[in-house]
Amino acid sequence: MIIQGKHIIIDAFECDALHLNNITYLEALCNKAAMDAGMEVLNSYFYPFQPQGLTGFLLLSTSHLSIHTWPEERYASLDFYTCGDQDLTAQVDFLIRGLSTKKAMVYSMERGVSQPQLVKFNEMTAFDHLKEKTSQELDS
Template sequence: MDDFGYHTIWDITGADARLLKDAPALHDFFLDTLERSRFTVLDHLTHKFDAGGEGVTGLYLLSESHLSYHTYPENHYISIDVYTCGSNNMSINEGIQLFFGSDVQIATRTLLRGSNVIIPEEVQNETCQ
């Protein structure tokens, strides 16, 4: 089996705090987006935090890998993480822009993953500070 994959992250700032607290709306959006993009959702889980900023965390287990998100309504911020093996996961990008609106700022980065991916030497030993 080929282990090649795409690992994409979205950092979205300027999102509506009410939307970032709305666990059912977020759940429905991500589930619908994944299904429309022809990903196979095996299971899903969301958790709404009661204290602090009242954020939401969600996880979708895909046969292709996973999608997770974490919201920080007090900062108008959501992080989205999608790893898919085989197929490019950018098909969900348009839906993300439409759902969160044109006023948000979106930064997207994609890493190629897999045993045959050549990682530049300067990145191989990179650590978070």
């Protein structure tokens, strides 16, 4: 049996604090990222904390997508795991733009690998000019 997967971990800094506390917006953002990747969303659960912040989780037929937010710090952490060898670059970019992130650390690793590997790392910056496009994509 071949076990193969991709695990993406995103640390998003200097995000739009209003987005990070908007449960409707974030659920739509995560759902669109998963569906645009051709993934089936089996279940979605987002929980708001008081006075702010939230945790959201999408159970996917190919694994999961989760988000945890700290609006007071303008920070979000995301975990995107999928079976197979899909390229998730477009979905990562979409999520980062959707949070209006100014700086993101993106870690990528293969799952189901039986030998040591290097975790891939990418720093992404300057997403302000793309903010409007993501909002329009969610509205459509």
